[in-house]
Amino acid sequence: MxxxxxxxxxxxxxxxxxxxxxxxxxxxxxxxxxxxxxxxxxxxxxxxxxxxxxxxxxxxxxxxxxxxxxxxxxxxxxxxxxxxxxxxxxxxxxxxxxxxxxxxxxxxxxxxxxxxxxxxxxxxxxxxxxxxxxxxxxxxxxxxxxxxxxxxxxxxxxxxxxxxxxxxxTMLVHPVHAHYKPIDSSIAIVQLSPQFTESIYLRVFANSQFFPKDIDVIINNKLNLGTFMAMPKKYLPKWYTQSGTLPPSFAILSVWNTKEVFKLQVKGVSALTYACCVGSRVLDNLMPWLRLPSIPNVFRQFGVYFLYGLHMEGKGASRLMKSLCDFAHNMARDDDGCGALVAEVGQRDPVREAIPHWRKFSWVExxxxxxxxxxxxxxxxxxxxxxxxxxxxxxxxxxxxxxxxx
CATH class of the missing domain: 3.40.630.30 (Gcn5-related N-acetyltransferase (GNAT))
Structure with a gap:
């Protein structure tokens, strides 16, 4: 309207x-x-x-x-x-x-x-x-x-x-490179229904700032690729039998596909920086067994996945959040044209330290x-x-x- x-x-x-x-x-x-x-x-x-x-x-x-x-x-x-x-x-x-x-x-x-x-x-x-x-x-x-x-x-x-x-x-950016990131075998990652996602977000973000009242509209938007929860595998059977409850330790995030809305392109780098970025991809292609985190071609248009609703609780929650971000990276790796993951969090938000990112690509403030x-x-x-x-x-x-x- x-x-x-x-x-x-x-x-x-x-x-x-x-x-x-x-x-x-x-x-x-x-x-x-x-x-x-x-x-x-x-x-x-x-x-x-x-x-x-x-x-x-x-x-x-x-x-x-x-x-x-x-x-x-x-x-x-x-x-x-x-x-x-x-x-x-x-x-x-x-x-x-x-x-x-x-x-x-x-x-x-x-x-x-x-x-x-x-x-x-x-x-x-x-x-x-x-x-x-x-x-x-x-x-x-x-x-x-x-x-x-x-x-x-x-x-x-x-x-x-x-x-x-x-x-x-803080804006945290992680480039998507050619290799899948391994997920710890002791961690289970499940996709949540929109209804369960809404109930969790209403609970964990009730006292936060800028939480939108129409969260249901966001969750059900076609650009939302899903909400995912990571937990220790030992909690998985019990969690599934207790509908509506949360495991003692978990991390949660949602993935928003901005590449269908706009695309980015990096310009203005020095010749040396450009050569280093290209060189990392050439080396990775020649020796893929090294699994180098080469820099994707950000000098042509690329899309990003935006990670939002990041929250974690319980023992080992930082490890769970990192695994969730790695899972999102692997999703982006399978999506042609997606060059980076982006998350924006408060400077004092506990999840900030758990989100993988490259400093050169991120903004401290x-x-x-x-x-x-x-x-x-x-x-x-x-x-x-x-x-x-x-x-x-x-x-x-x-x-x-x-x-x-x-």
Whole structure:
């Protein structure tokens, strides 16, 4: 559902209006191609994203979503674009009742301004109009996520629009190489039904932050490849006979197939880095018995699997989580064109240390900034969620990263 927004004229030749697929698709695709997006690998190269011919793909999976474009000048060139969506999420638990606190949250993403249209105020106008859409549709807060090195975006949101730096999740990336990873024979890995997955997630993430109320929609989405649980094999027979119970030790995660939505490509590496990456594949092909973890060809377009809902409990849980990630790697290895596994977790989340990753391909700190949209009058009328989320200490170190946001 995407409520219509009327076009609005501006004296400085910038007009912001809602995206029209038939009219704007070609121009927006060209704009996206001209803008390098994503994060950095080793602080040198960059990810370039191909949205697979669907500029709305990043927000289509949300009930409430919108995409705005900015026209500039008499020629009405598309100089910028921005996307937004609204969902209901947890912001921790109520100290008195112990029940989760829910707020209506807007996510602002995909802000792009053409290199030939920068410093014209287009980015500011897009953010302003999107915030107004968010307010009209009842959002209590808005947040955005970016790489810590993206200073122009950070300055725009924090200095001009008063967003505050809220948290620094860690993005962990593991390339998919040519060899299967062995799974410990003492560990059982089972696929869970959507219904059982929902009941587990509602339990283990009830007190986390950003856990979406519509988790059932995510689990049943066609991009979700399944939810898997690892446990010691000795618990398997008893666990199957006790429906609805959990084993004393387990790890769980879900796999989201982003390669059907967008693809990435690494650009900007040095000649030496490129040669080393190619050399690792050549050596692996010549001597496959060494089982070298060669770097896949990330210099052409590739897809990724996003791992979300990562949680572990009990004795030896870190080993169980590592085995689950290895299992996901083997799934990706069998999927042509999947070049990496990606997970994003809170810096103090216990699962962080258990997730296999390559440092050169990962970000130690992502940056999420947040802003309260509701007014004092709305708070007094009880028409918004808790007003101190931006300033309060988080009640949990766990952040649930919605795969639709990735």
């Amino acid at each position: 995407s409520p219509k927004i009327a076009a609005e004229s501006s004296p400085d030749k910038v007009v912001v209006r809602e995206y029209d697929e038939e009219r704007d698709k070609a121009a927006v695709e060209e704009l996206e191609r001209r803008c390098e997006v994503g994060g950095q690998l080793g602080k040198a190269p960059s990810f370039v994203t191909d949205l697979m011919g669907d500029p709305l793909c990043r927000v289509r999976n949300f009930l409430f979503h919108v995409m705005l474009v900015a026209e500039y000048g008499a020629e009405k060139e598309i100089g910028g674009v921005i996307r937004g969506c609204i969902k209901t999420v947890t912001r921790g638990k109520n100290d008195s009742s112990g029940f989760p606190l829910y707020v209506k949250l807007a996510y602002i993403l995909g802000l792009r301004v053409s290199p030939t249209h920068r410093r014209l105020g287009i980015g500011s106008k897009l953010v302003q109009h999107l915030e107004e859409w968010c307010k009209k549709n009842g959002a209590d807060f808005a947040y955005m996520a970016t790489d810590c090195s993206n200073k122009p975006s950070i300055n725009l949101f924090t200095l001009k629009y008063e967003y505050v730096k809220f948290c620094n999740p 992502d940056l999420w900034c947040i802003k309260k949209l509701t007014t004092a009058t709305q708070e007094a009328n009880g028409s918004c969620g808790p007003s101190d989320w931006c300033k309060s200490q988080p009640s949990s170190s766990v952040i649930f990263v919605d795969p639709r946001d990735f």
